[in-house]
Amino acid sequence: MVKRILKYAFITLVLLFLYAPIVLLVIYSFNDSSVIGIWSNKWTFRLYVDLYNDKDLLQTVWNTLLLAILAGVISTVLGTIGAIGMFYSKKKTYKVLSGITNIPVINAEIVTAISIALVCSLLAFGRTYASLLIGHVVLCFPFVVLNVLPKLKQMNPNIYEASLDLGASPTKALFTVIIPQILPGIFSGFLMAITLSLDDYIITTFTKPSTFFTKPSTFDTISTYVYDAYAKGGRNSSIPALRALSTIIFVVMILVIVIANLRASKRRDK
Amino acid sequence: MKKVSFSRKHLGIPYALFLIAFVVFPLLLIVFYAFTDANGHITFMNFINFFKSNANLTALFISLGLALCTTIICILLAYPVAYFLAKSSASKSSVLLLLFILPMWINFVLRTAAMKELLFAIGFIQNNKLSFLNTIIGMVYDYLPFAILPIYTVLSKMDKNLVEASKDLGASPIKAFFDVTVPLSKPGIISAITMIFLPTMTSYVISDTLGNGNITIIGKLIENQFSSVFNWNMGSAIALILLVFIFATMTFSGKFTDKEEINARGSGLW
Secondary structure (H helix, E strand, O other): OHHHHHHHHHHHHHHHHHHHHHHHHHHHOOOOOOOOOOOOOOOOOHHHHHHHHOHHHHHHHHHHHHHHHHHHHHHHHHHHHHHHHHHOOOHHHHHHHHHHHHHHHHOOHHHHHHHHHHHHHHOOOOOOHHHHHHHHHHHHHHHHHHHHHHHHHHOOHHHHHHHHHOOOOHHHHHHHHHHHHHHHHHHHHHHHHHHHHHHOOHHHHHHOOOOOOOOOOOOOOHHHHHHHHHHHOOOOOOOHHHHHHHHHHHHHHHHHHHHHHHHHHHHHHO | OOOOOOOHHHHHHHHHHHHHHHHHHHHHHHHHHHOEOOOOOEOOHHHHHHHHOHHHHHHHHHHHHHHHHHHHHHHHHHHHHHHHHHHOOHHHHHHHHHHHHHHHHOOHHHHHHHHHHHHHHOOOOOOHHHHHHHHHHHHHHHHHHHHHHHHHHHHHHOOHHHHHHHHHOOOOHHHHHHHHHHHHOHHHHHHHHHHHHHHHHHOHHHHHHHOOOOOOOHHHHHHHHHHOOOOHHHHHHHHHHHHHHHHHHHHHHHOOOOHHHHOOOOOOOO
16 A cells, blocks of 8 residues: 555656646746746736747747758658668668668767758858758658668568569559558658657757858747747746747647547557 | 669669768768868867866766766656556556656757746756756756656566566565566666767757756867857867767667667657
8 A cells, every 4th residue: 555655656756847847837828927936916818919929939930840841751751762772772781771870860969960060061052941951851861761661571572572573663563562551650750750850959050041150040940949048048038928839839749649649549449 | 785674772872872971971071070170181189189178078077977867867767657657557557658758749948948947936047056956857857758668668568477487486576676677677778878878968958058057068068169169170079079978878788789779769759
Protein backbone atom coordinates (compact mmCIF):
# COMPACT_ATOMS: atom_id res chain seq x y z
CA MET A 1 0.00 0.00 0.00
CA VAL A 2 2.76 2.41 1.01
CA LYS A 3 4.62 1.34 -2.11
CA ARG A 4 1.64 2.20 -4.28
CA ILE A 5 1.30 5.64 -2.73
CA LEU A 6 5.02 6.31 -3.18
CA LYS A 7 4.84 5.18 -6.78
CA TYR A 8 1.93 7.46 -7.66
CA ALA A 9 3.43 10.34 -5.69
CA PHE A 10 6.63 10.00 -7.72
CA ILE A 11 4.82 9.86 -11.05
CA THR A 12 2.69 12.84 -10.09
CA LEU A 13 5.72 14.88 -9.05
CA VAL A 14 7.53 14.21 -12.32
CA LEU A 15 4.42 15.10 -14.31
CA LEU A 16 4.04 18.25 -12.24
CA PHE A 17 7.63 19.18 -13.09
CA LEU A 18 6.98 18.60 -16.79
CA TYR A 19 3.74 20.55 -16.92
CA ALA A 20 4.09 23.30 -14.31
CA PRO A 21 5.81 25.80 -16.65
CA ILE A 22 3.33 25.12 -19.42
CA VAL A 23 0.31 25.46 -17.13
CA LEU A 24 1.72 28.66 -15.66
CA LEU A 25 2.08 30.18 -19.13
CA VAL A 26 -1.42 29.13 -20.09
CA ILE A 27 -2.93 30.69 -16.96
CA TYR A 28 -0.99 33.92 -17.35
CA SER A 29 -1.91 34.20 -21.00
CA PHE A 30 -5.32 35.30 -19.75
CA ASN A 31 -3.84 38.12 -17.69
CA ASP A 32 -2.13 41.23 -18.94
CA SER A 33 0.44 41.47 -16.14
CA SER A 34 3.87 42.20 -17.58
CA VAL A 35 5.55 39.79 -15.16
CA ILE A 36 4.50 36.24 -14.45
CA GLY A 37 3.93 35.72 -10.75
CA ILE A 38 2.16 39.01 -10.21
CA TRP A 39 -1.50 38.67 -11.10
CA SER A 40 -2.97 41.94 -12.17
CA ASN A 41 -6.67 42.67 -11.96
CA LYS A 42 -8.70 40.06 -13.72
CA TRP A 43 -8.97 37.52 -16.49
CA THR A 44 -8.69 39.05 -19.92
CA PHE A 45 -8.16 38.14 -23.56
CA ARG A 46 -6.07 41.23 -24.15
CA LEU A 47 -2.88 39.28 -24.89
CA TYR A 48 -4.68 37.36 -27.62
CA VAL A 49 -5.82 40.64 -29.15
CA ASP A 50 -2.23 41.91 -28.89
CA LEU A 51 -1.01 38.79 -30.63
CA TYR A 52 -3.56 39.23 -33.40
CA ASN A 53 -2.32 42.79 -33.95
CA ASP A 54 1.39 41.93 -33.75
CA LYS A 55 2.39 41.68 -37.41
CA ASP A 56 6.00 40.65 -36.65
CA LEU A 57 4.98 37.80 -34.43
CA LEU A 58 2.39 36.51 -36.90
CA GLN A 59 4.94 36.72 -39.72
CA THR A 60 7.26 34.63 -37.53
CA VAL A 61 4.60 31.94 -37.12
CA TRP A 62 3.99 31.89 -40.86
CA ASN A 63 7.76 31.68 -41.56
CA THR A 64 8.10 28.73 -39.21
CA LEU A 65 5.20 26.79 -40.70
CA LEU A 66 6.16 27.39 -44.33
CA LEU A 67 9.78 26.41 -43.66
CA ALA A 68 8.71 23.23 -41.86
CA ILE A 69 6.42 22.20 -44.71
CA LEU A 70 9.00 22.95 -47.43
CA ALA A 71 11.82 21.24 -45.52
CA GLY A 72 9.48 18.34 -44.74
CA VAL A 73 8.46 17.79 -48.36
CA ILE A 74 11.99 18.13 -49.75
CA SER A 75 13.57 15.86 -47.14
CA THR A 76 10.82 13.31 -47.63
CA VAL A 77 11.42 13.14 -51.38
CA LEU A 78 15.19 13.11 -50.90
CA GLY A 79 15.10 10.59 -48.06
CA THR A 80 12.77 8.25 -49.95
CA ILE A 81 14.92 8.40 -53.09
CA GLY A 82 18.00 7.79 -50.97
CA ALA A 83 16.51 4.90 -49.02
CA ILE A 84 15.34 3.12 -52.18
CA GLY A 85 18.57 3.86 -54.03
CA MET A 86 20.84 2.58 -51.29
CA PHE A 87 18.71 -0.40 -50.38
CA TYR A 88 18.96 -1.86 -53.88
CA SER A 89 22.64 -1.01 -54.35
CA LYS A 90 25.58 -3.32 -53.73
CA LYS A 91 26.27 -4.08 -50.11
CA LYS A 92 29.37 -1.92 -50.04
CA THR A 93 27.59 1.10 -51.52
CA TYR A 94 24.74 0.56 -49.09
CA LYS A 95 27.11 0.61 -46.14
CA VAL A 96 28.85 3.79 -47.26
CA LEU A 97 25.62 5.63 -48.07
CA SER A 98 23.87 4.64 -44.87
CA GLY A 99 26.95 5.51 -42.86
CA ILE A 100 27.05 9.02 -44.31
CA THR A 101 23.30 9.36 -43.83
CA ASN A 102 23.80 8.79 -40.12
CA ILE A 103 26.37 11.58 -39.76
CA PRO A 104 23.87 14.42 -39.24
CA VAL A 105 21.96 12.26 -36.74
CA ILE A 106 25.00 11.59 -34.60
CA ASN A 107 26.66 14.93 -35.09
CA ALA A 108 26.04 17.85 -32.75
CA GLU A 109 23.55 20.19 -34.33
CA ILE A 110 25.88 23.14 -34.02
CA VAL A 111 28.60 21.38 -36.03
CA THR A 112 26.12 20.64 -38.81
CA ALA A 113 24.94 24.23 -38.62
CA ILE A 114 28.33 25.86 -39.03
CA SER A 115 29.36 23.38 -41.71
CA ILE A 116 26.34 24.33 -43.81
CA ALA A 117 26.97 28.02 -43.11
CA LEU A 118 30.58 27.62 -44.28
CA VAL A 119 29.58 25.86 -47.49
CA CYS A 120 26.93 28.41 -48.33
CA SER A 121 29.31 31.30 -47.80
CA LEU A 122 31.87 29.50 -49.94
CA LEU A 123 29.38 28.89 -52.73
CA ALA A 124 28.92 32.65 -52.69
CA PHE A 125 25.22 32.61 -52.26
CA GLY A 126 25.73 33.39 -48.62
CA ARG A 127 22.92 33.22 -46.16
CA THR A 128 19.64 33.28 -47.94
CA TYR A 129 16.40 31.38 -47.73
CA ALA A 130 18.14 28.67 -49.77
CA SER A 131 20.83 28.13 -47.14
CA LEU A 132 18.17 27.99 -44.44
CA LEU A 133 16.22 25.42 -46.40
CA ILE A 134 19.34 23.35 -47.08
CA GLY A 135 20.18 23.43 -43.38
CA HIS A 136 16.75 22.17 -42.44
CA VAL A 137 16.77 19.48 -45.11
CA VAL A 138 20.13 18.21 -43.86
CA LEU A 139 18.69 18.12 -40.34
CA CYS A 140 15.56 16.21 -41.39
CA PHE A 141 16.30 13.85 -44.29
CA PRO A 142 18.20 11.15 -42.32
CA PHE A 143 15.08 10.56 -40.25
CA VAL A 144 13.05 9.96 -43.38
CA VAL A 145 15.65 7.42 -44.52
CA LEU A 146 15.57 5.76 -41.08
CA ASN A 147 11.79 5.49 -41.31
CA VAL A 148 11.67 4.19 -44.89
CA LEU A 149 14.49 1.60 -44.74
CA PRO A 150 12.70 -0.78 -42.32
CA LYS A 151 9.65 -0.79 -44.63
CA LEU A 152 11.85 -1.75 -47.58
CA LYS A 153 13.34 -4.56 -45.52
CA GLN A 154 9.87 -5.86 -44.65
CA MET A 155 8.73 -5.78 -48.26
CA ASN A 156 8.47 -9.00 -50.22
CA PRO A 157 11.13 -8.64 -52.96
CA ASN A 158 9.25 -10.92 -55.33
CA ILE A 159 6.35 -8.58 -56.02
CA TYR A 160 8.64 -6.08 -57.73
CA GLU A 161 10.10 -8.84 -59.90
CA ALA A 162 6.59 -10.08 -60.62
CA SER A 163 5.47 -6.66 -61.81
CA LEU A 164 8.48 -6.49 -64.15
CA ASP A 165 7.68 -9.99 -65.49
CA LEU A 166 4.15 -8.83 -66.11
CA GLY A 167 5.49 -6.05 -68.30
CA ALA A 168 5.73 -3.01 -66.06
CA SER A 169 8.60 -0.64 -66.72
CA PRO A 170 10.96 -0.12 -63.74
CA THR A 171 9.62 3.41 -63.30
CA LYS A 172 6.06 2.19 -63.30
CA ALA A 173 6.93 -0.62 -60.90
CA LEU A 174 8.58 1.89 -58.61
CA PHE A 175 5.51 4.07 -58.39
CA THR A 176 2.84 1.39 -58.40
CA VAL A 177 4.54 -1.35 -56.39
CA ILE A 178 7.34 -0.08 -54.17
CA ILE A 179 6.08 3.36 -53.16
CA PRO A 180 2.62 2.13 -52.04
CA GLN A 181 4.29 -0.59 -49.97
CA ILE A 182 6.55 1.80 -48.10
CA LEU A 183 4.03 4.65 -47.81
CA PRO A 184 3.55 4.34 -44.04
CA GLY A 185 7.31 4.76 -43.57
CA ILE A 186 7.38 7.75 -45.88
CA PHE A 187 4.50 9.32 -44.01
CA SER A 188 5.98 8.89 -40.55
CA GLY A 189 9.31 10.17 -41.89
CA PHE A 190 7.51 13.24 -43.21
CA LEU A 191 5.86 13.89 -39.84
CA MET A 192 9.17 13.53 -38.05
CA ALA A 193 10.86 15.89 -40.49
CA ILE A 194 8.21 18.52 -39.81
CA THR A 195 8.52 18.05 -36.05
CA LEU A 196 12.30 18.44 -36.19
CA SER A 197 12.12 21.51 -38.38
CA LEU A 198 9.53 23.19 -36.12
CA ASP A 199 11.70 22.49 -33.08
CA ASP A 200 15.00 23.65 -34.51
CA TYR A 201 16.87 26.67 -33.27
CA ILE A 202 20.59 26.18 -33.85
CA ILE A 203 20.60 25.38 -37.57
CA THR A 204 18.09 28.16 -38.19
CA THR A 205 20.16 30.78 -36.44
CA PHE A 206 23.31 29.89 -38.36
CA THR A 207 21.76 29.64 -41.81
CA LYS A 208 18.87 32.10 -41.82
CA PRO A 209 19.00 35.04 -44.17
CA SER A 210 21.09 37.90 -42.91
CA THR A 211 23.65 40.16 -44.47
CA PHE A 212 26.60 38.82 -42.52
CA PHE A 213 26.92 36.49 -39.61
CA THR A 214 25.28 39.24 -37.64
CA LYS A 215 22.26 38.98 -35.46
CA PRO A 216 20.00 41.93 -36.34
CA SER A 217 18.47 39.97 -39.12
CA THR A 218 15.53 40.06 -41.38
CA PHE A 219 14.14 36.61 -40.90
CA ASP A 220 12.85 34.92 -37.77
CA THR A 221 11.20 31.67 -36.87
CA ILE A 222 9.40 31.15 -33.59
CA SER A 223 12.56 29.61 -32.12
CA THR A 224 14.86 32.51 -32.97
CA TYR A 225 12.22 35.08 -32.02
CA VAL A 226 11.66 33.55 -28.59
CA TYR A 227 15.39 33.08 -28.04
CA ASP A 228 16.07 36.72 -28.84
CA ALA A 229 13.28 37.81 -26.52
CA TYR A 230 14.21 35.64 -23.56
CA ALA A 231 17.95 35.09 -23.72
CA LYS A 232 19.09 38.41 -25.10
CA GLY A 233 16.51 40.77 -23.74
CA GLY A 234 18.03 40.90 -20.30
CA ARG A 235 16.96 39.55 -17.00
CA ASN A 236 13.24 39.86 -16.80
CA SER A 237 12.14 40.76 -20.24
CA SER A 238 9.21 38.91 -21.53
CA ILE A 239 6.86 39.66 -24.33
CA PRO A 240 3.40 39.08 -22.87
CA ALA A 241 1.85 38.36 -26.28
CA LEU A 242 4.22 35.38 -26.56
CA ARG A 243 2.26 33.74 -23.74
CA ALA A 244 -0.85 33.80 -25.87
CA LEU A 245 1.08 32.34 -28.81
CA SER A 246 2.63 29.64 -26.61
CA THR A 247 -0.78 28.71 -25.26
CA ILE A 248 -2.18 28.34 -28.76
CA ILE A 249 0.82 26.22 -29.82
CA PHE A 250 0.51 24.02 -26.72
CA VAL A 251 -3.21 23.46 -27.23
CA VAL A 252 -2.86 22.74 -30.95
CA MET A 253 0.01 20.29 -30.40
CA ILE A 254 -1.80 18.50 -27.58
CA LEU A 255 -4.94 18.16 -29.73
CA VAL A 256 -2.98 16.88 -32.73
CA ILE A 257 -1.05 14.32 -30.69
CA VAL A 258 -4.07 13.09 -28.74
CA ILE A 259 -6.20 12.73 -31.86
CA ALA A 260 -3.38 10.98 -33.74
CA ASN A 261 -2.93 8.54 -30.87
CA LEU A 262 -6.64 7.90 -30.42
CA ARG A 263 -6.91 7.08 -34.12
CA ALA A 264 -3.84 4.85 -33.94
CA SER A 265 -5.21 2.91 -30.99
CA LYS A 266 -8.61 2.55 -32.67
CA ARG A 267 -6.89 1.09 -35.71
CA ARG A 268 -5.02 -1.33 -33.45
CA ASP A 269 -8.26 -2.44 -31.77
CA LYS A 270 -9.80 -3.30 -35.13
CA MET B 1 24.89 -1.64 -78.07
CA LYS B 2 23.86 -1.92 -74.47
CA LYS B 3 20.70 -0.12 -73.62
CA VAL B 4 20.98 2.01 -70.52
CA SER B 5 17.80 1.49 -68.60
CA PHE B 6 16.59 2.96 -65.38
CA SER B 7 16.74 0.81 -62.33
CA ARG B 8 15.99 1.34 -58.66
CA LYS B 9 19.58 1.61 -57.58
CA HIS B 10 20.17 4.58 -59.87
CA LEU B 11 18.16 6.62 -57.39
CA GLY B 12 21.20 6.37 -55.18
CA ILE B 13 23.21 8.59 -57.53
CA PRO B 14 21.47 11.95 -56.98
CA TYR B 15 21.25 11.06 -53.33
CA ALA B 16 24.99 10.37 -53.12
CA LEU B 17 25.65 13.71 -54.82
CA PHE B 18 23.55 15.48 -52.23
CA LEU B 19 25.38 13.70 -49.43
CA ILE B 20 28.74 14.70 -50.84
CA ALA B 21 27.74 18.33 -51.35
CA PHE B 22 25.95 18.97 -48.08
CA VAL B 23 27.21 16.40 -45.58
CA VAL B 24 30.73 15.25 -46.44
CA PHE B 25 32.12 18.37 -48.08
CA PRO B 26 30.89 20.74 -45.30
CA LEU B 27 32.60 18.58 -42.68
CA LEU B 28 35.85 18.57 -44.64
CA LEU B 29 35.52 22.33 -44.82
CA ILE B 30 35.42 22.48 -41.01
CA VAL B 31 38.60 20.41 -40.86
CA PHE B 32 40.21 22.72 -43.41
CA TYR B 33 39.24 25.88 -41.53
CA ALA B 34 40.37 24.39 -38.21
CA PHE B 35 43.89 23.82 -39.46
CA THR B 36 44.35 27.11 -41.28
CA ASP B 37 44.61 30.75 -40.27
CA ALA B 38 42.76 33.73 -41.68
CA ASN B 39 45.11 33.82 -44.67
CA GLY B 40 44.70 30.16 -45.51
CA HIS B 41 48.08 29.03 -44.22
CA ILE B 42 48.29 25.72 -42.42
CA THR B 43 48.63 26.14 -38.68
CA PHE B 44 47.97 24.48 -35.34
CA MET B 45 47.58 27.79 -33.55
CA ASN B 46 43.78 27.52 -33.34
CA PHE B 47 44.10 24.48 -31.12
CA ILE B 48 47.01 25.83 -29.12
CA ASN B 49 45.12 29.07 -28.52
CA PHE B 50 42.04 27.18 -27.48
CA PHE B 51 43.81 25.21 -24.78
CA LYS B 52 45.80 28.24 -23.64
CA SER B 53 42.72 30.23 -22.77
CA ASN B 54 41.34 29.73 -19.28
CA ALA B 55 37.90 30.93 -20.33
CA ASN B 56 37.73 28.22 -22.98
CA LEU B 57 38.87 25.49 -20.63
CA THR B 58 36.32 26.65 -18.05
CA ALA B 59 33.61 26.46 -20.69
CA LEU B 60 34.70 22.96 -21.62
CA PHE B 61 34.70 21.95 -17.97
CA ILE B 62 31.29 23.52 -17.32
CA SER B 63 29.84 21.80 -20.43
CA LEU B 64 31.06 18.43 -19.22
CA GLY B 65 29.77 19.09 -15.72
CA LEU B 66 26.36 20.19 -16.96
CA ALA B 67 26.10 17.27 -19.35
CA LEU B 68 27.09 14.79 -16.65
CA CYS B 69 24.69 16.19 -14.03
CA THR B 70 21.81 16.46 -16.50
CA THR B 71 22.31 12.95 -17.83
CA ILE B 72 22.51 11.39 -14.36
CA ILE B 73 19.48 13.27 -13.01
CA CYS B 74 17.45 12.48 -16.14
CA ILE B 75 18.17 8.77 -15.84
CA LEU B 76 17.53 8.68 -12.10
CA LEU B 77 14.15 10.34 -12.69
CA ALA B 78 13.31 8.49 -15.89
CA TYR B 79 14.14 4.97 -14.77
CA PRO B 80 11.49 4.68 -12.03
CA VAL B 81 8.92 6.35 -14.27
CA ALA B 82 9.69 4.00 -17.16
CA TYR B 83 9.69 1.04 -14.77
CA PHE B 84 6.28 1.90 -13.30
CA LEU B 85 4.84 2.52 -16.75
CA ALA B 86 6.17 -0.77 -18.09
CA LYS B 87 4.60 -2.61 -15.16
CA SER B 88 1.18 -0.97 -15.51
CA SER B 89 -1.59 -2.44 -17.62
CA ALA B 90 -1.27 -1.82 -21.34
CA SER B 91 -4.10 0.70 -21.67
CA LYS B 92 -2.98 2.68 -18.63
CA SER B 93 0.68 2.74 -19.63
CA SER B 94 0.03 3.99 -23.15
CA VAL B 95 -1.95 6.96 -21.86
CA LEU B 96 0.62 7.74 -19.18
CA LEU B 97 3.52 7.38 -21.61
CA LEU B 98 1.82 9.85 -23.93
CA LEU B 99 1.56 12.31 -21.04
CA PHE B 100 5.26 11.99 -20.35
CA ILE B 101 6.48 12.37 -23.90
CA LEU B 102 3.94 14.92 -25.10
CA PRO B 103 6.22 17.87 -24.23
CA MET B 104 8.68 16.56 -26.85
CA TRP B 105 6.46 18.00 -29.57
CA ILE B 106 6.39 21.50 -28.16
CA ASN B 107 9.13 23.80 -29.42
CA PHE B 108 12.00 23.49 -26.97
CA VAL B 109 12.86 27.19 -27.03
CA LEU B 110 9.29 27.94 -25.97
CA ARG B 111 9.46 25.32 -23.23
CA THR B 112 12.73 26.78 -22.00
CA ALA B 113 11.15 30.24 -21.98
CA ALA B 114 8.22 28.84 -20.01
CA MET B 115 10.68 27.39 -17.50
CA LYS B 116 12.35 30.79 -17.24
CA GLU B 117 9.02 32.38 -16.41
CA LEU B 118 8.43 29.77 -13.70
CA LEU B 119 11.91 30.11 -12.22
CA PHE B 120 11.55 33.88 -12.35
CA ALA B 121 8.23 33.74 -10.53
CA ILE B 122 9.81 31.78 -7.66
CA GLY B 123 12.87 34.04 -7.59
CA PHE B 124 15.51 31.60 -8.86
CA ILE B 125 16.53 33.47 -12.00
CA GLN B 126 17.28 36.67 -10.09
CA ASN B 127 19.78 34.85 -7.89
CA ASN B 128 23.18 34.69 -9.60
CA LYS B 129 24.35 31.90 -7.33
CA LEU B 130 21.69 29.61 -8.76
CA SER B 131 22.62 30.00 -12.45
CA PHE B 132 24.18 26.55 -12.69
CA LEU B 133 21.24 24.95 -10.91
CA ASN B 134 18.72 26.83 -13.08
CA THR B 135 20.48 25.62 -16.21
CA ILE B 136 20.40 22.03 -14.97
CA ILE B 137 16.71 22.33 -14.11
CA GLY B 138 16.04 23.62 -17.61
CA MET B 139 18.08 20.88 -19.26
CA VAL B 140 16.47 18.11 -17.23
CA TYR B 141 13.09 19.62 -18.04
CA ASP B 142 13.83 19.65 -21.77
CA TYR B 143 15.51 16.25 -22.04
CA LEU B 144 13.63 14.08 -19.54
CA PRO B 145 11.17 12.70 -22.14
CA PHE B 146 14.15 11.60 -24.24
CA ALA B 147 15.30 9.44 -21.33
CA ILE B 148 11.90 8.01 -20.46
CA LEU B 149 11.08 6.82 -23.97
CA PRO B 150 14.06 4.52 -24.72
CA ILE B 151 14.15 3.05 -21.22
CA TYR B 152 10.41 2.39 -21.32
CA THR B 153 10.74 0.78 -24.76
CA VAL B 154 13.39 -1.66 -23.53
CA LEU B 155 11.62 -2.43 -20.25
CA SER B 156 8.26 -3.06 -21.88
CA LYS B 157 9.80 -5.55 -24.33
CA MET B 158 11.71 -7.37 -21.61
CA ASP B 159 10.83 -10.99 -20.93
CA LYS B 160 9.13 -10.83 -17.53
CA ASN B 161 9.73 -14.53 -16.92
CA LEU B 162 13.41 -13.84 -16.35
CA VAL B 163 12.60 -11.83 -13.23
CA GLU B 164 10.20 -14.54 -12.10
CA ALA B 165 12.88 -17.15 -12.65
CA SER B 166 15.44 -15.25 -10.61
CA LYS B 167 12.92 -14.94 -7.77
CA ASP B 168 12.15 -18.66 -7.95
CA LEU B 169 15.85 -19.29 -7.69
CA GLY B 170 15.88 -17.37 -4.42
CA ALA B 171 16.75 -13.79 -5.32
CA SER B 172 15.13 -11.07 -3.26
CA PRO B 173 13.06 -8.53 -5.28
CA ILE B 174 15.81 -5.94 -4.84
CA LYS B 175 18.51 -8.35 -5.95
CA ALA B 176 16.38 -9.44 -8.91
CA PHE B 177 15.91 -5.81 -9.90
CA PHE B 178 19.59 -4.95 -9.83
CA ASP B 179 20.89 -8.25 -11.21
CA VAL B 180 18.28 -8.94 -13.86
CA THR B 181 16.15 -5.93 -14.76
CA VAL B 182 18.84 -3.25 -14.76
CA PRO B 183 21.40 -5.18 -16.86
CA LEU B 184 18.70 -6.09 -19.38
CA SER B 185 17.64 -2.48 -19.72
CA LYS B 186 21.18 -1.33 -20.49
CA PRO B 187 20.51 -0.61 -24.19
CA GLY B 188 17.73 1.79 -23.19
CA ILE B 189 19.96 3.54 -20.66
CA ILE B 190 22.80 3.83 -23.18
CA SER B 191 20.57 5.28 -25.84
CA ALA B 192 19.18 7.75 -23.28
CA ILE B 193 22.74 8.79 -22.47
CA THR B 194 23.63 9.37 -26.10
CA MET B 195 20.47 11.38 -26.66
CA ILE B 196 21.09 13.63 -23.66
CA PHE B 197 24.84 13.95 -23.08
CA LEU B 198 25.86 15.53 -26.39
CA PRO B 199 22.99 17.96 -26.86
CA THR B 200 23.45 19.29 -23.32
CA MET B 201 27.09 20.09 -24.09
CA THR B 202 26.09 22.20 -27.05
CA SER B 203 22.56 23.52 -26.69
CA TYR B 204 23.40 26.99 -25.52
CA VAL B 205 19.79 28.09 -25.85
CA ILE B 206 19.06 26.68 -22.39
CA SER B 207 22.18 28.05 -20.69
CA ASP B 208 21.68 31.46 -22.31
CA THR B 209 18.05 31.65 -21.33
CA LEU B 210 18.38 30.37 -17.77
CA GLY B 211 22.03 31.00 -16.88
CA ASN B 212 21.70 34.75 -16.46
CA GLY B 213 24.83 35.23 -18.52
CA ASN B 214 26.94 33.22 -16.08
CA ILE B 215 27.06 29.94 -17.92
CA THR B 216 29.11 29.57 -21.09
CA ILE B 217 29.18 26.14 -22.67
CA ILE B 218 31.18 24.83 -25.59
CA GLY B 219 28.32 25.37 -28.04
CA LYS B 220 28.23 29.02 -27.04
CA LEU B 221 31.98 29.34 -27.68
CA ILE B 222 31.46 28.19 -31.25
CA GLU B 223 28.54 30.57 -31.67
CA ASN B 224 30.65 33.46 -30.37
CA GLN B 225 33.40 32.76 -32.87
CA PHE B 226 30.93 32.81 -35.72
CA SER B 227 28.57 35.61 -34.75
CA SER B 228 30.59 38.08 -32.71
CA VAL B 229 34.33 37.42 -33.02
CA PHE B 230 34.12 36.41 -36.69
CA ASN B 231 37.00 33.99 -36.38
CA TRP B 232 35.74 31.08 -38.44
CA ASN B 233 39.02 29.21 -38.12
CA MET B 234 38.85 29.21 -34.34
CA GLY B 235 35.16 28.32 -34.45
CA SER B 236 35.92 25.36 -36.70
CA ALA B 237 38.74 24.24 -34.42
CA ILE B 238 36.36 24.19 -31.43
CA ALA B 239 33.84 22.28 -33.53
CA LEU B 240 36.54 19.74 -34.31
CA ILE B 241 37.36 19.38 -30.60
CA LEU B 242 33.66 18.79 -30.03
CA LEU B 243 33.69 16.12 -32.74
CA VAL B 244 36.26 14.24 -30.68
CA PHE B 245 33.75 14.08 -27.83
CA ILE B 246 31.02 13.00 -30.22
CA PHE B 247 33.23 10.24 -31.53
CA ALA B 248 34.09 9.12 -28.01
CA THR B 249 30.43 8.93 -26.99
CA MET B 250 29.60 6.99 -30.13
CA THR B 251 32.35 4.45 -29.56
CA PHE B 252 31.26 4.12 -25.96
CA SER B 253 27.61 3.52 -26.86
CA GLY B 254 28.46 1.42 -29.90
CA LYS B 255 30.07 -1.09 -27.57
CA PHE B 256 26.80 -1.69 -25.76
CA THR B 257 24.08 -1.47 -28.36
CA ASP B 258 23.62 -2.22 -31.97
CA LYS B 259 23.55 0.79 -34.23
CA GLU B 260 19.89 0.69 -35.13
CA GLU B 261 18.92 1.44 -31.59
CA ILE B 262 21.25 4.39 -31.08
CA ASN B 263 20.11 5.98 -34.28
CA ALA B 264 16.54 5.84 -33.18
CA ARG B 265 16.71 9.37 -31.81
CA GLY B 266 13.14 10.49 -31.69
CA SER B 267 11.84 7.22 -32.99
CA GLY B 268 8.48 6.46 -31.50
CA LEU B 269 7.63 10.11 -31.83
CA TRP B 270 5.26 9.23 -34.62
